[in-house]
Amino acid sequence: EVLNRQSGVAAVRPRRSVAVRAEAAPINPEVRKNEEKVVDSVLVADLSKPLTAYCRCWRSGTFPLCDGSHVKHNKATGDNVGPLLLKKQKE
Amino acid sequence: EVLNRQSGVAAVRPRRSVAVRAEAAPINPEVRKNEEKVVDSVLVADLSKPLTAYCRCWRSGTFPLCDGSHVKHNKATGDNVGPLLLKKQKE
Numbered sequence: 001e002v003l004n005r006q007s008g009v010a011a012v013r014p015r016r017s018v019a020v021r022a023e024a025a026p027i028n029p030e031v032r033k034n035e036e037k038v039v040d041s042v043l044v045a046d047l048s049k050p051l052t053a054y055c056r057c058w059r060s061g062t063f064p065l066c067d068g069s070h071v072k073h074n075k076a077t078g079d080n081v082g083p084l085l086l087k088k089q090k091e
Numbered sequence: 092e093v094l095n096r097q098s099g100v101a102a103v104r105p106r107r108s109v110a111v112r113a114e115a116a117p118i119n120p121e122v123r124k125n126e127e128k129v130v131d132s133v134l135v136a137d138l139s140k141p142l143t144a145y146c147r148c149w150r151s152g153t154f155p156l157c158d159g160s161h162v163k164h165n166k167a168t169g170d171n172v173g174p175l176l177l178k179k180q181k182e
């Protein structure tokens with residue numbers, strides 16, 4: 001078995017495989033892939049809760065809000081990402 | 092040449108390679124890797140500008156702020172990520 005099982009690509013395609021590094025991989029697997037660039041706006045005056053968490057891991061089921069999915073992502077990958085917290089007041 | 096050149100790992104280690112998918116890779120290569128989880132807080136009352144962009148691509152040199160690095164990341168990977176914009180007023 002000499003296939004490159006990590007990529008699912010046979011090892012006989014060296015050119016393509018060399019170019020793919022961890023740093024050059026997409027980080028958003030599923031969120032609004034029909035959009036060229038996913039940008040969200042928050043009008044901060046409209047924030048209703050004292051604290052609102054916004055996703056930066058691209059794994060939330062409620063994107064752009066954080067639903068805690070970063071925990072699973074971090075555990076699965078050894079990553080250390082987390083949300084941006086918007087606060088209306090200093091506690 | 093039967094090495095898995097995409098991962099830099101020899102193809103003789105099938106167990107580890109099978110577990111690593113695009114969805115199970117870290118998305119933050121460099122930002123504050125000494126922290127277990129990178130969480131940032133914004134006190135929205137302290138926002139000085141009408142619009143402030145916060146990074147969600149983990150490539151910004153001014154993280155947690157966006158410095159436009161998502162453009163290079165998207166071009167290099169075919170990804171479609173972008174910042175979260177915090178706005179003080181409706182234009």
Ligand code: FES
Pocket residue numbers: 054055056057058059060065066067068069070071081082083084
């Ligand atoms: S779910 Fe993405 S940062 Fe929490």
Ligand code: FES
Pocket residue numbers: 145146147148149150151156157158159160161162172173174175
């Ligand atoms: S630099 Fe990361 S979203 Fe803009």
